[in-house]
Amino acid sequence: xxxxxxxxxxxxxxxxxxxxxxxxxxxxxxxxxxxxxxxxxxxxxxxxxxxxxxxxxxxxxxxxxxxxxxxxxxxxxxxxxxxxxxxxxxxxxxxxxxxxxxxxxxxxxxxxxxxxxxxxxxxxxxxxxxxxxxxxxxxxxxxxxxxxxxxxxxxxxxxxxxxxxxxxxxxxxxxxxxxxxxxxxxxxxxxxxxxxxxxxxxxxxxxxxxxxxxxxxxxxxxxxxxxxxxxxxxxxxxxxxxxxxxxxxxxxxxxxxxxxxxxxxxxxxxxxxxxxxxxxxxxxxxxxxxxxxxxxxxxxxxxxxxxxxxxxxxxxxxxxxxxxxxxxxxx
Amino acid sequence: xxxxxxxxxxxxxxxxxxxxxxxxxxxxxxxxxxxxxxxxxxxxxxxxxxxxxxxxxxxxxxxxxxxxxxxxxxxxxxxxxxxxxxxxxxxxxxxxxxxxxxxxxxxxxxxxxxxxxxxxxxxxxxxxxxxxxxxxxxxxxxxxxxxxxxxxxxxxxxxxxxxxxxxxxxxxxxxxxxxxxxxxxxxxxxxxxxxxxxxxxxxxxxxxxxxxxxxxxxxxxxxxxxxxxxxxxxxxxxxxxxxxxxxxxxxxxxxxxxxxxxxxxxxxxxxxxxxxxxxxxxxxxxxxxxxxxxxxxxxxxxxxxxxxxxxxxxxxxxxxxxxxxxxxxxxxxxxxxxxxxxxxxxxxxxxxxxxxxxxxxxxxxxxxxxxxxxxxxxxxxxxxxxxxxxxxxxxxxxxxxxxxxxxxxxxxxxxxxxxxxxxxxxxxxxxxxxxxxxxxxxxxxxxxxxxxxxxxxxxxxxxxxxxxxxxxxxxxxxxxxxxxxxxxxxxxxxxxxxxxxxxxxxxxxxxxxxxxxxxxxxxxxxxxxxxxxxxxxxxxxxxx
Numbered sequence: 001x002x003x004x005x006x007x008x009x010x011x012x013x014x015x016x017x018x019x020x021x022x023x024x025x026x027x028x029x030x031x032x033x034x035x036x037x038x039x040x041x042x043x044x045x046x047x048x049x050x051x052x053x054x055x056x057x058x059x060x061x062x063x064x065x066x067x068x069x070x071x072x073x074x075x076x077x078x079x080x081x082x083x084x085x086x087x088x089x090x091x092x093x094x095x096x097x098x099x100x101x102x103x104x105x106x107x108x109x110x111x112x113x114x115x116x117x118x119x120x121x122x123x124x125x126x127x128x129x130x131x132x133x134x135x136x137x138x139x140x141x142x143x144x145x146x147x148x149x150x151x152x153x154x155x156x157x158x159x160x161x162x163x164x165x166x167x168x169x170x171x172x173x174x175x176x177x178x179x180x181x182x183x184x185x186x187x188x189x190x191x192x193x194x195x196x197x198x199x200x201x202x203x204x205x206x207x208x209x210x211x212x213x214x215x216x217x218x219x220x221x222x223x224x225x226x227x228x229x230x231x232x233x234x235x236x237x238x239x240x241x242x243x244x245x246x247x248x249x250x251x252x253x254x255x256x257x258x259x260x261x262x263x264x265x266x267x268x269x270x271x272x273x274x275x276x277x278x279x280x281x282x283x284x285x286x287x288x289x290x291x292x293x294x295x296x297x298x299x300x301x302x303x304x305x306x307x308x309x310x311x312x313x314x315x316x317x318x319x320x321x322x323x324x325x326x327x328x329x330x331x
Numbered sequence: 332x333x334x335x336x337x338x339x340x341x342x343x344x345x346x347x348x349x350x351x352x353x354x355x356x357x358x359x360x361x362x363x364x365x366x367x368x369x370x371x372x373x374x375x376x377x378x379x380x381x382x383x384x385x386x387x388x389x390x391x392x393x394x395x396x397x398x399x400x401x402x403x404x405x406x407x408x409x410x411x412x413x414x415x416x417x418x419x420x421x422x423x424x425x426x427x428x429x430x431x432x433x434x435x436x437x438x439x440x441x442x443x444x445x446x447x448x449x450x451x452x453x454x455x456x457x458x459x460x461x462x463x464x465x466x467x468x469x470x471x472x473x474x475x476x477x478x479x480x481x482x483x484x485x486x487x488x489x490x491x492x493x494x495x496x497x498x499x500x501x502x503x504x505x506x507x508x509x510x511x512x513x514x515x516x517x518x519x520x521x522x523x524x525x526x527x528x529x530x531x532x533x534x535x536x537x538x539x540x541x542x543x544x545x546x547x548x549x550x551x552x553x554x555x556x557x558x559x560x561x562x563x564x565x566x567x568x569x570x571x572x573x574x575x576x577x578x579x580x581x582x583x584x585x586x587x588x589x590x591x592x593x594x595x596x597x598x599x600x601x602x603x604x605x606x607x608x609x610x611x612x613x614x615x616x617x618x619x620x621x622x623x624x625x626x627x628x629x630x631x632x633x634x635x636x637x638x639x640x641x642x643x644x645x646x647x648x649x650x651x652x653x654x655x656x657x658x659x660x661x662x663x664x665x666x667x668x669x670x671x672x673x674x675x676x677x678x679x680x681x682x683x684x685x686x687x688x689x690x691x692x693x694x695x696x697x698x699x700x701x702x703x704x705x706x707x708x709x710x711x712x713x714x715x716x717x718x719x720x721x722x723x724x725x726x727x728x729x730x731x732x733x734x735x736x737x738x739x740x741x742x743x744x745x746x747x748x749x750x751x752x753x754x755x756x757x758x759x760x761x762x763x764x765x766x767x768x769x770x771x772x773x774x775x776x777x778x779x780x781x782x783x784x785x786x787x788x789x790x791x792x793x794x795x796x797x798x799x800x801x802x803x804x805x806x807x808x809x810x811x812x813x814x815x816x817x818x819x820x821x822x823x824x825x826x827x828x829x830x831x832x833x834x835x836x837x838x839x840x841x842x843x844x845x846x847x848x849x850x851x852x853x854x855x856x857x858x859x860x861x862x863x864x865x866x867x868x869x870x871x872x873x874x875x
């Protein structure tokens with residue numbers, strides 16, 4: 001009897017959770033990560049802009065972060081409802097391509113404004129930034145990994161096993177130092193205050209004063225300048241160069257709305273999409289909009305060298321680098 | 332104390348059905364209780380082992396448990412055992428103090444002290460760091476007198492955080508043990524001029540012997556699934572727990588078989604811990620009393636007053652200071668919270684309400700079956716504790732795999748969150764309900780049987796009223812835990828249907844740390860309110 005009651009309660013509650021039915025327009029389903037669709041992310045503005053021209057209903061489905069997004073797609077396989085997947089980065093595209101789920105974009109040559117040449121017939125970049133250590137203006141902060149390891153600056157990083165920036169730092173050091181990477185990590189070990197599960201924990205702890213610098217992006221200070229009128233947060237330029245994060249989207253080959261999906265990818269590299277990115281995702285747009293970037297973005301540091309593994313290299317380097325990281329910090 | 336053996340004989344007689352008529356009637360009720368209990372147990376099994384099985388079926392290829400996984404298992408067990416031991420050891424004097432003292436604000440203090448347990452992890456960690464962090468209050472105070480900041484990161488940090496989380500729960504569970512000792516015993520002890528030492532030996536130690544193993548086990552289990560807390564305060568990959576190893580397998584390698592096997596290891600560790608603890612625990616046999624609240628004539632000595640005051644003050648300071656930090660941080664932002672907060676708060680309350688209902692139904696069904704059918708209960712009870720040790724990531728993935736072919740999992744995000752939260756709260760409900768229900772059976776079972784009181788009448792007239800306090804406590808915990816939980820369903824959360832904790836994470840991900848702090852304070856307030864309402868509701872006319 002109790003059981004029937006519980007089931008009844010659950011069923012009675014169901015209609016509240018069901019989404020409103022679409023009104024006859026074709027529905028384009030875009031899988032993305034959670035912060036993209038949040039009220040403060042690019043999602044809402046982009047949905048409005050695309051629906052104004054597509055005669056369709058754009059529906060976002062959110063799953064954690066980029067890695068969770070790919071995991072979900074792998075769980076669903078060919079039965080996935082996704083037409084477009086938006087929010088993978090270059091560390092995931094190798095594994096993503098291997099699933100065989102993605103189609104070619106056929107966009108032709110797009111004039112991207114990125115520090116690297118982009119040639120990929122499957123994944124279309126929509127924004128990018130450099131990983132960087134963010135600290136406080138005026139503090140005397142080391143400007144390369146060796147100096148950082150030798151200093152007594154306290155740093156906060158994220159775990160590469162659960163966080164995208166954490167994995168980025170692993171590849172950054174690997175790309176800059178190759179076989180010496182483990183030695184670099186051993187030097188950093190006593191500077192690392194702690195390792196957090198995700199970016200939010202580390203950044204929050206940094207703002208509360210738990211460390212001198214935190215692993216984030218070169219574009220992070222733009223938020224403080226633009227939204228808070230606070231120019232005390234700065235990214236520290238590193239002489240080894242900075243590792244890039246490029247965020248990409250692609251269509252699902254088996255989608256029955258492949259035309260619409262490709263329309264979306266094409267829309268993605270236009271001003272209407274790109275102009276939303278800087279002050280919602282706090283990244284550089286992949287194609288600079290006609291009006292340029294917001295004011296605060298021009299005061300950011302611009303690294304001399306951009307580091308980036310190709311998709312295949314990244315996949316291999318990751319396992320080696322993770323092993324070295326665990327050895328260096330695990331003792 | 333002469334009648335100590337009385338109730339036991341009573342229960343044995345009921346079980347054997349000595350009175351033929353009563354036995355026959357009893358068996359009908361017994362069957363229905365049994366079926367409900369088995370059904371509830373199966374539901375828990377489906378959510379725990381069933382989801383692991385779903386992941387295993389989907390997995391391809393074999394698995395290998397590497398040295399890193401063994402290191403994670405060792406660290407998990409070690410930190411969980413230490414955390415549980417310390418939480419329980421500290422909770423005993425605090426609970427004793429609270430049990431034998433009356434002072435203004437005591438009820439509020441008991442409720443407030445429960446708050447750390449129901450906080451979302453990230454909020455609690457930031458609160459702790461505001462006090463114990465490198466630039467926290469303690470370090471700042473030390474800096475004023477020329478000392479270095481304290482280093483919180485390391486195994487001691489993990490344990491400090493776990494004690495912060497679990498001392499309140501341990502205190503509550505042990506306090507309930509104290510309050511369950513019938514007032515007549517203390518009255519009798521007073522008339523016999525018993526010293527505090529006599530009371531400890533005759534009344535308190537047997538109670539602790541019954542309550543402590545279960546309390547230790549529950550906290551041990553909670554700590555085995557710790558991930559973000561252990562990692563953040565542990566200071567790095569040395570503090571890798573099994574749950575983090577599961578993340579590694581799932582996210583980086585998409586190795587479902589390794590994730591599932593690690594989840595099974597986690598469940599096996601917990602199952603074993605639950606079996607051992609329940610074996611060690613000796614049922615409370617305090618004898619029949621008249622259900623009155625306790626007055627303590629023995630504790631009027633000055634030395635005891637000072638000791639109790641000291642323990643209560645220490646615990647309250649330790650638990651409340653980080654809460655004060657959270658409140659201080661969030662207060663300025665409360666005025667300009669984004670509008671979405673209110674819809675999210677409403678959704679969270681709704682999910683919490685549903686969780687409470689499901690928890691109570693499951694817990695009551697299992698409790699009655701465990702108490703009335705001890706042989707079945709021996710297997711049923713450990714199953715009830717499994718959920719707490721289930722990997723949230725694996726439950727989420729398994730549920731997704733089960734639901735995806737059938738329906739759109741996103742549409743079910745909120746009800747599924749409520750269901751999973753309910754099962755997660757079940758162990759605490761069982762911890763509170765089973766001893767109380769056993770007590771009711773042993774005290775009033777004979778009388779009820781001789782009156783032929785069975786079925787609904789027995790449930791509504793005898794059992795439920797006597798269980799009101801633990802039921803209220805269970806509902807309070809289930810509701811508050813559900814409020815603060817991010818849920819296992821982040822894999823298929825509905826973007827338009829964020830709950831309050833998800834909104835908090837979204838604000839943080841969007842750099843809006845001040846607003847996030849405001850939401851954290853709101854969440855703390857709402858969770859406490861939910862806890863207080865249910866917990867009070869369970870003891871409207873009680874004076875404790």
